[in-house]
Amino acid sequence: MVYRFTAIAAAVVIGFSLVQLTDLLQPTSQGPPWQLVVIGGLVLGIVITWTGLTSRLNGWTVLAINAVAAVVVSFRIATPETTTNLIPTGASLTVMREQMDQAFALIRNGIEPVLPAAGLVVIVTLVLWTVGGLATYGIVRHRPSLAVIPGLVLILQFATMDRTPTSLLAVLAFSVVVTLILLAVAHDERRATAGRMSHTSGAATSRGAVAPGAAAGAAVLLLGTMLSVTTLDDQVPYDGYVEWRAATGLTGEFFGGVSYNPFVSIQQSLVTQSDTPLFLARVNGDVDASHVYFRLLTMETYQNGQFFADRPEIDTLESAQWERAGHSFSGPTAQVRTDIQIEQLQMDWLPAAYAPVEVRSNDDNITDAMRVRTDDGSLVFDGGLSYPKMLYSVTSEIPQPELAALVADENGALSPMFLAAAEASETVPEPILVEPQRLNPPNASLYLAVPDDLDDGVAVLAEQQTAGLTTDFERGIALEAWFRSNAFSYTTDIPAGHGATDLADWLLVDESPFYRAGYCENFATSMAVMARTLGIASRVVLGFTPGESFNPDDNVVVVRDRNAHAWVELWMPAQGWVRFDPTPRPDQINPATTGDIGEDLGFDATEFLELVPQRDSTLIDSANSRFFDPGIVPDDNIEFDPSAFDAPAGGGFSIPGWAVPLVLLGAGVIVLFGAIPALKWWRTRKRRSRLSDGDIAAAWEEIVATLTDYGEEPAETVTPVELAASVDPAMTPLAEVYGDWVYGPPDRSNPAAVATAQRSLDDTTERLSGRYSKSEKLRARYQPKSLLPLRLRNLIRR
Numbered sequence: 001m002v003y004r005f006t007a008i009a010a011a012v013v014i015g016f017s018l019v020q021l022t023d024l025l026q027p028t029s030q031g032p033p034w035q036l037v038v039i040g041g042l043v044l045g046i047v048i049t050w051t052g053l054t055s056r057l058n059g060w061t062v063l064a065i066n067a068v069a070a071v072v073v074s075f076r077i078a079t080p081e082t083t084t085n086l087i088p089t090g091a092s093l094t095v096m097r098e099q100m101d102q103a104f105a106l107i108r109n110g111i112e113p114v115l116p117a118a119g120l121v122v123i124v125t126l127v128l129w130t131v132g133g134l135a136t137y138g139i140v141r142h143r144p145s146l147a148v149i150p151g152l153v154l155i156l157q158f159a160t161m162d163r164t165p166t167s168l169l170a171v172l173a174f175s176v177v178v179t180l181i182l183l184a185v186a187h188d189e190r191r192a193t194a195g196r197m198s199h200t201s202g203a204a205t206s207r208g209a210v211a212p213g214a215a216a217g218a219a220v221l222l223l224g225t226m227l228s229v230t231t232l233d234d235q236v237p238y239d240g241y242v243e244w245r246a247a248t249g250l251t252g253e254f255f256g257g258v259s260y261n262p263f264v265s266i267q268q269s270l271v272t273q274s275d276t277p278l279f280l281a282r283v284n285g286d287v288d289a290s291h292v293y294f295r296l297l298t299m300e301t302y303q304n305g306q307f308f309a310d311r312p313e314i315d316t317l318e319s320a321q322w323e324r325a326g327h328s329f330s331g332p333t334a335q336v337r338t339d340i341q342i343e344q345l346q347m348d349w350l351p352a353a354y355a356p357v358e359v360r361s362n363d364d365n366i367t368d369a370m371r372v373r374t375d376d377g378s379l380v381f382d383g384g385l386s387y388p389k390m391l392y393s394v395t396s397e398i399p400q401p402e403l404a405a406l407v408a409d410e411n412g413a414l415s416p417m418f419l420a421a422a423e424a425s426e427t428v429p430e431p432i433l434v435e436p437q438r439l440n441p442p443n444a445s446l447y448l449a450v451p452d453d454l455d456d457g458v459a460v461l462a463e464q465q466t467a468g469l470t471t472d473f474e475r476g477i478a479l480e481a482w483f484r485s486n487a488f489s490y491t492t493d494i495p496a497g498h499g500a501t502d503l504a505d506w507l508l509v510d511e512s513p514f515y516r517a518g519y520c521e522n523f524a525t526s527m528a529v530m531a532r533t534l535g536i537a538s539r540v541v542l543g544f545t546p547g548e549s550f551n552p553d554d555n556v557v558v559v560r561d562r563n564a565h566a567w568v569e570l571w572m573p574a575q576g577w578v579r580f581d582p583t584p585r586p587d588q589i590n591p592a593t594t595g596d597i598g599e600d601l602g603f604d605a606t607e608f609l610e611l612v613p614q615r616d617s618t619l620i621d622s623a624n625s626r627f628f629d630p631g632i633v634p635d636d637n638i639e640f641d642p643s644a645f646d647a648p649a650g651g652g653f654s655i656p657g658w659a660v661p662l663v664l665l666g667a668g669v670i671v672l673f674g675a676i677p678a679l680k681w682w683r684t685r686k687r688r689s690r691l692s693d694g695d696i697a698a699a700w701e702e703i704v705a706t707l708t709d710y711g712e713e714p715a716e717t718v719t720p721v722e723l724a725a726s727v728d729p730a731m732t733p734l735a736e737v738y739g740d741w742v743y744g745p746p747d748r749s750n751p752a753a754v755a756t757a758q759r760s761l762d763d764t765t766e767r768l769s770g771r772y773s774k775s776e777k778l779r780a781r782y783q784p785k786s787l788l789p790l791r792l793r794n795l796i797r798r
Contacts, residue, residue, distance in 0.1 A: 005184035006144040010135040013151030013181065014042065014128070020158040021124065025116045026314055034116040034124075037077060041125035044069060045132035053140040054789040055683060065682075066133055069675075070126055077125065078118040102385050107161075115314070115348060115371070115382045127154065144185045152178065260347065264299055264307045264521050264540045264566045276561040278345040281547060283353070283555050285336030287398050291591060292336060293579070294351040294559060295543040297378040298569065300446045302532070305503060307525060307540040310446070314371045314380055323355035323377035326442035330434075331405065331575040333397035342390040344561075350379040350386060351544060351559070358395040366392055375442075403600060404429040405574040406473040415471045417478075420611040426603045437573040440537050447537035447571065450529060455504030459533035468612040472536045476570045476580050479527050480593055481606040483582035489517045490584045503529060520590075523583040524566040537571035541579075545590045565590060676782050680709075683787075691758060696741040699734055699757040703764055705786040710772060713785070728767045734760035 021038070028034045048069060052062035075088040078099040082092040096119075103119030114120065131150045138147030155174075283289035301310035323329075338353045345351070350370070352359075355377025361367045370392075371380040379394070407418040408431035414422060415431075422428040441447055465482045466475040491514075505512040507526060528538040545565045547557030567590070569577040580593045597605055683705070690698035704714055707727065714723050724735035737753040737760075772780070 003139045003142070003144050003147070003188045006147050006188045007139055009181040009184040010139070010147045010151060012177070013148055013155065014131060014135065016177070017128070017131070017151060017154045017158060020155060020162065023162055024158060025114060025120070025124070028116055034121045037121055038125050038128050041070075041073060041129040042132040044073065045129035046136045049133040049136040050140065051679070051787060053137065055679075055787060057683075057686065059137070059141075061682070061686070062133075062137075065679075066129070070129055074122045074126065078122050115380060117382070144188050148181050148185060152181070260296070260542065260564055264525055264542060274561040277343045278544070278559050278561060278563070279343050279351060280341045280550060280556055280558050281351075281353075282339040283336060283557060284339075286334035287336050287353075289549070289555050289557050290546050292338070292353050292398070292546050292557075293543055293565075293567070294338075294353055294547075295376075295378065295541055296347065296349040296351055297373065297543075298376045298539045298541050300375075300539045302449060302529060303451070305525075307528065309373075312378075313374045315374050317359060317367060317370050317372060322357055322372060322374075324374050324442065326438070327375050327577065328355070329397070329399040329576040330438070331402040332400045334400050335395065336398055337393060337395045339393045340391070342386045343388055346385045346387070348381050348385055349542075350381050350392070352377075352379050352394040353396040354398045356394045356396050359392065361392040363391065366390065399576065399578065401572070401575055401578050403597065404432045405434045406471075406572060406578075407431050408433055408574070409470050415474050416469055416612045417474045417605060417608050420608040421601075421603065421605060424608065424611070426608075427601070434574040438576070439573050441571050441577070444537055447539055448532050448535065450532050454529070454533075455508070457508045458504055458530060461507060462530035462533045465530075466534060469609075472534075472570060473572055473574075473578070475534055475536060476531065476572075476578070477593065477597070477605065478609055479530055480580045480582045481609065483523050483527055484584040484592060487516060488523070488584055490519060490586055491517050492519050520566040520583040520585075524568050527580065527582040528568050531568070531570055539569050539577070541567050541569055543567075545585075548589075562587075563589065676784050676787065679787055680705075680781075691754065691761070694754055696734075696738055696753060696757045699761040700738045702761060703731065703734065706765065706768060706780075708786040709780040709783040710768070710776065711780075711783075728764055730760060730763035730767050732760075733757075734764065 018035070018038070022035070025034060045066060048066050049062055052065055053059075057065075071088075072086050075083055075092050075096060076086065079088070079092040079095040082089055082095055088096075099117070099119030099122065101119075102117050103123055107120070107123075131154055134150045135147040138144055281289075281292075281294070283292050297309055297312075299307040299309050301308055335357075336353050340351060356372070356379065359367065359370060359372075359379065366381075369382040371382050372378070373380060407414055407429060409415045412431055412433035413419075414428065418428050418431075462479070466478045469475050469478055502512075503526060506514075506516065506518070506522060509515065524540045528540050531538040543565060544559045544563040547559035547563060550556045550558040565583070567579060567581040567583070569579055572578045578593070581590045583590060684702060687698040687702045700720065707714060712727075718726075720735035720738050721732070724731035733756050737756050740753065769777070
């Protein structure tokens with residue numbers, strides 16, 4: 001094999017890209033693993049291309065066969081229920097379009113590893129199919145560069161999609177691999193062209209020579225590029241340059257759907273708070289609907305100025321632990337059931353009122369496609385993106401922080417702020433010391449990590465705002481109250497890319513653009529980071545503030561685009577994760593933790609912060625005067641039918657798990673046995689066409705292939721005339737004109753000889769057809785031997 005090293009290099013490149021894919025896609029929870037499907041497509045691309053080219057089919061024919069097979073496989077992956085005998089129907093096209101829309105939405109907005117939606121698996125399968133086919137084409141047609149370059153491009157594309165920072169060691173290792181691959185290609189090229197000469201300016205030179213200077217320059221350029229990208233990667237936001245909110249469909253107030261970039265940072269982007277209805281929810285339970293937040297997901301990792309969820313663990317509903325035991329709230333909770341009807345929200349993360357304890361839907365396809373994030377109970381829709389009129393119900397246990405445990409210091413006495421309130425004759429709960437206390441959540445380092453290059457002024461500012469306070473609960477209240485004070489202003493009227501993207505500048509430098517002015521992203525990010533500098537575990541939550549009343553009689557609320565919000569959860573050792581909302585929204589649709597406490601206590605606890613020893617009272621301001629009425633615009637185009645949730649869940653038809661691999665096996669058998677006759681039919685048509693054009697060898701190849709399929713493959717030493725004499729007299733005219741065509745003069749292909757070959761081919765084919773039984777003909781029809789390259793047939797024979 002001339003291009004042995006190139007073939008090895010191509011296999012290494014493709015294997016490397018498959019490894020990268022495991023970091024981009026989550027494992028398949030039901031049915032065959034997506035890896036098996038993708039590798040199947042890769043193998044098909046290689047086999048079809050290799051078989052076609054070694055059977056002397058031209059490139060366009062091989063491309064057409066690959067395209068037809070790829071279409072069949074794509075519809076089988078994405079729309080198996082709508083195909084008839086592997087043939088797509090009209091319904092298949094509709095479903096495929098929906099699957100592709102979901103796949104591209106996941107590519108645009110998903111956090112890797114994303115869920116392996118059917119459309120996404122189709123895209124990845126086709127990409128690997130193409131790379132495998134190009135690699136095979138490059139090797140067979142002596143174009144080794146084509147065998148490795150597409151795979152290298154794919155590796156770089158996957159590396160771009162993977163937002164996880166790449167270590168310098170990995171960059172160097174990749175550079176070494178690329179260098180070795182280029183050397184392998186150059187080595188094979190020199191071997192393949194050894195002895196050939198080309199003329200350059202009249203001088204004969206070896207075509208196999210490799211310029212050392214060019215190779216060294218390419219290596220230096222590649223290494224320099226990789227190192228510069230690694231050095232400058234911190235300059236690019238972790239989520240790229242995308243808006244926090246994205247509308248799909250038409251512009252203005254008319255949206256086909258609304259999705260949200262699942263990253264929260266100090267970087268301010270343009271937010272349009274429209275009245276677009278995202279979903280409706282009927283709220284029943286022990287918490288008033290006006291205080292029910294809807295959570296999409298939590299973000300625990302802070303890196304490059306961004307909060308994001310770093311490769312969260314996802315589980316099925318059947319085996320879900322819901323919220324993992326170490327993260328669950330240990331204090332009192334209130335049960336709430338929310339019946340949710342999606343309107344314009346298009347996300348793979350589904351809204352729910354805190355961590356669920358039960359999820360159900362009247363549509364089994366919805367619950368079958370739902371997954372649960374195990375550390376916070378967030379819901380993921382494995383079916384792609386939520387869609388209008390999608391219905392599901394979630395029962396949640398919403399934390400109700402126990403003040404008696406939170407007002408106590410580590411010794412069980414009142415903490416300074418609440419002690420000051422008690423001394424001012426306010427009624428304060430008798431403190432209780434909860435044992436055992438969980439000082440930090442599981443994997444605490446994730447929730448406490450701050451960058452090494454964080455400005456020291458942020459930590460100093462956090463200490464100033466919490467001076468004299470001894471408990472994490474008091475410090476959380478102090479930070480929340482400070483952010484909601486007159487020291488900050490809330491605005492969404494900020495042009496994108498204005499430059500105030502650094503947390504320290506936004507908090508500390510009053511000359512900074514939009515100093516201490518912004519919206520929920522800025523406030524949530526700042527408070528979470530400041531809490532971490534104080535040793536308080538924190539995470540940022542993306543979701544929605546409580547909705548407005550839509551149907552009071554049924555406790556139905558509507559959650560709109562302007563309800564999109566980000567807030568903070570701090571870890572309280574006595575309880576668990578407790579919500580704090582530092583954003584001073586002027587519409588006041590986001591109740592503060594201090595406000596909730598005030599309702600329970602009967603007084604505003606933040607008034608006593610200034611009485612705490614060593615505390616600067618000038619830092620405490622009231623935010624109550626910041627309210628204004630934004631003007632609620634009712635929506636009269638949405639409907640909600642609560643009775644849809646009252647029917648019992650379940651019903652419908654579902655395919656048993658054992659049937660999926662059986663169906664796939666059956667489909668594979670059908671494709672295999674249909675492909676062999678189809679390839680032979682196509683090959684015969686091509687040979688007939690070549691014969692019509694004067695290529696008499698095509699007729700001889702067809703007869704030899706027919707004999708091979710019938711188990712009478714000719715020996716390589718027999719002459720054409722000898723073979724014809726042993727087979728049938730009808731074959732003798734073809735043997736004679738074929739001998740003249742092979743060994744005769746250049747103008748040997750005359751119309752009379754071609755006509756003789758055609759008649760002899762037809763007569764011989766008819767004679768052979770009458771010689772064998774029906775079972776022998778059937779066996780010959782599906783005999784793949786003649787489709788194999790001669791080299792492989794000889795190897796099998798030996």
